[in-house]
Amino acid sequence: MENIKEITKNTLSELKNQDLETTPENYFIEFKKQADILDIKLDEFKLFDKIKNSLTTDEKSQLKVDSFNKLSSILTKRTTAEELKALIEVFNDILTPSINFDYIENIEDFICEIMKNPKKLTNKNTIFKLKEFASQRIDADRKVLKDKTNDIVKLTSLMSRYFDKTLNDSDSSTDEIVKIKDDLINLNISNSSHRELRVVQKKLIDTIYKIENSIKENNKILSNNIEKFKFLNRQIEELQKELILVKEEQQFDFLTSLLNRRAYQEEVKKVEKQFNIFGSDFAIVFIDIDHFKNINDVYGHACGDAILKNFATILKDLTRKEDIISRYGGEEFVALVNYQSETEIQRYIKRVKTALQNHVFIYKTQQLQIEFSAGVAFRNKYHSFAEAEASADKLLYKAKNKGRNKVIFDDEIEL
Missing domain, CATH: 3.30.70.270 (Reverse transcriptase/Diguanylate cyclase domain)
Incomplete structure (x- = not known):
């Protein structure tokens, strides 16, 4: 599941970087590239490669087959119902959502309908419906990814505020820790992340219970070392600046300022x-x-x-x-x-x-x-x-x- 999330995120990001519209075809092509980069073998891509490899030499020479849209334009020229049924079964696997399953019932009904009459696969309404389902899948996956990202931001922001205060304020009271604990308990987690982040949320709450019991001792330690932390932070910032300069020197010719x-x-x-x-x-x-x-x-x-x-x-x-x-x-x-x-x-x-x-x-x-x-x-x-x-x-x-x-x-x- 985490691999799928990463591929989805990378796909949307890469399409944006390349200034490409998030059409179903572009999404599929980039999604497959990202899966190949991460060396993740998804069943739907295995099916795609299997069907692609089954094409005749003449069919392969017609155009570059890198998406199901192009694959279908070749396969639909075949006239047997058995071949169309095989393609429809593949569409069923491809259209099945990988993250959000809200549309799975509609997709299954649609597949069952065209299986009754495989020739319908080539008409405009069916093609439009396929594109619509693919578009819905993209939007649904994007929404889940956005929800999960927002939930993680909520959680990390809350904990970041807590740790900043703990490091900078040696007088943090037990009441303040209790408030953070209550904020965590009442944190609004979306349904998209409920199963994964609730586990993390519970562990954080348990951790804060322990921190609450030892806050005085921790504050004493932090107070004694805060100047060391600040000194180390300054050193890190200086090293980062030096690293940037070294990187530039490695990339650019000193005399002309062009790439070396x-x-x-x-x-x-x-x-x-x-x-x-x-x-x-x-x-x-x-x-x-x-x-x-x-x-x-x-x-x-x-x-x-x-x-x-x-x-x-x-x-x-x-x-x-x-x-x-x-x-x-x-x-x-x-x-x-x-x-x-x-x-x-x-x-x-x-x-x-x-x-x-x-x-x-x-x-x-x-x-x-x-x-x-x-x-x-x-x-x-x-x-x-x-x-x-x-x-x-x-x-x-x-x-x-x-x-x-x-x-x-x-x-x-x-x-």
């Missing part, structure tokens, strides 16, 4: 996951400042650092927040740019080139004009990210060898 190579590799995993699950297209763009070694040799490394920092700022300003820009090493940078059309990547490159053409890099009394070379690979043209990344890197060096100040795409377009 380690953080870039972590972002690659996220972008690649989006590509594999949702087909989100992106391009890999390797960018290298032309003749950078000459800048260091002629004007010094301090000038080179200033150029890198300024160049990185321009790249960051021209790259959308949802895209990734990182310092790959030395004067080399890499961007992961999402797109709907490949021409968007061309426009992105042109914006960078135009910005650099119109920008004069100033170091002390020196005014420098900077150019760059780049290689661009579109991820969807390769079997793996590593293959696409290697292609972009090769295209970069091809641009260097062809005279620099060039951008070469993997479709042979040059800018």
